[in-house]
Amino acid sequence: MDRRSFIKKGVIATAGAGIGINSLFASSCAGANDRIVLALVGSGGRGLGCIINCCKINENVVIKTVCDVNKTKLNNAVAKVEQELGYKPSATEDMQEIFDDRDVDAVWVATPEHWHTLATIRACQAGKDVYVEKNPSINIWEGRKMVEAARKYKRIVQVGFQNRSAPYGFSAREYIRSGKLGKIVTVKCYNLLGGSKWSERPETPVPAWLNWDKWLGPAPMRSFSPSIVDENGRGDWLSYWAYSGGGLADDASHVMDLCRLVIGDPPHPKSVYGWGGNHAFGGSSETPEFQTIVYDFGDFTLSCDNAYATNYMTKTPGDIRMDKTKFPNWRNNATRTEIYGTEGMMYLGRHGGGWQVLGPNNEIVAQEGGVFPDNEHQINFIQSLRSRKQPNGEVEECHRSATLVHLGNTAYRVGNKQLLFDPETEKFTNDESANKIARGSYREGYVIPEKV
């Protein structure tokens, strides 16, 4: 047995029994059960939880390195991996070390949104596969560059739109494809979350636990505010256009992405009308407290109401998300989709909750329950790495879902307007200021090139 086969077959079982730490990670995926070596970029609650879970539910998958620019979170992440998986990963604040490491097969990107695309492109250029959290891009142009990089370097890129791996999503899609709802005429997506008045806290010197320059990365340089980044929690980077697409990117993106999957993944819409503002509480966040968006898909419309203002609505409760036999109370469900055809309508939950088709007398015509599909998505990622088949959260389809977020936000940002969109060029045809937003700009040292 050569060294490589020995490592692939035996090391993980003996990881705690004194074998050198380097041999645990010295492998690369090529066949059905080969060891897969992961590295994490962004060790906040989401990234760390997911990558550890991924190692637990898949065979022969290990984490070699964790990277974070927040020292507190980095140290916590190393300790947590050791506690949960029984070995200590290495730690760095520079993601380039991960890209340069030949042992690493795939990079798990779970930073705030403004880093997603650049980190993914650099990982692809270094020959790594990628799991990148949603929203995968911060503007339309860079989303297309991410697709180009995945194609050019022949990488697997799984976007963290995990509903794409939900069995109940596939059955809903099949139900609609079979024509039982008739012709789809309109689809209504809701993300009606609670909120309160938000204000930025005063700027302070950069804390010792943070590499602020690296945290900002491609975003413009500015002074530190404790409102943006938190030492232990998430911080409120979702309130700023430089780092995110707000609630529309954070949560409504899941609703719209699952909806796109279920109705057969339509191409880009022809136009978007977006309206929004901070009229609920009068807060000062750049990303709005409330938005209503309407997309024109030619022969049907899709709308999305997105709020951090409706405190009485409820997300699908945890017990329903984890139980295939239970369904949400759709009327006050904050994250439901309603799909109206000429013959019937479907309620659809995201992150579990399943779907139900209602008849004219409020009777259930068809239904399937569904649970939170994180495990399925993580298993699908690892299977894709081994089979080299495209994953469920394939990057181009997810770019189209992410584009709905960018279209809606752009229509709001240029003054609550209707914008006409050319699906071929991915550019607006009636507003140049909208095209500037769609293109974005990058700080020196963090520029995404035209040619990836």
Ligand SMILES: NC(=O)c1ccc[n+]([C@@H]2O[C@H](COP(=O)([O-])OP(=O)(O)OC[C@H]3O[C@@H](n4cnc5c(N)ncnc54)[C@H](O)[C@@H]3O)[C@@H](O)[C@H]2O)c1
């Ligand atoms: N798919 C889902 O259901 C789901 C759920 C929650 C969060 N998310 C997404 O996951 C991502 C992370 O969310 P979170 O709640 O953990 O946020 P977070 O802010 O707590 O974590 C992000 C981490 O990235 C780190 N970071 C920033 N710049 C970095 C850099 N240059 N190099 C290395 N690390 C860097 C931060 O210090 C922070 O620890 C977000 O994009 C979020 O939208 C997805």
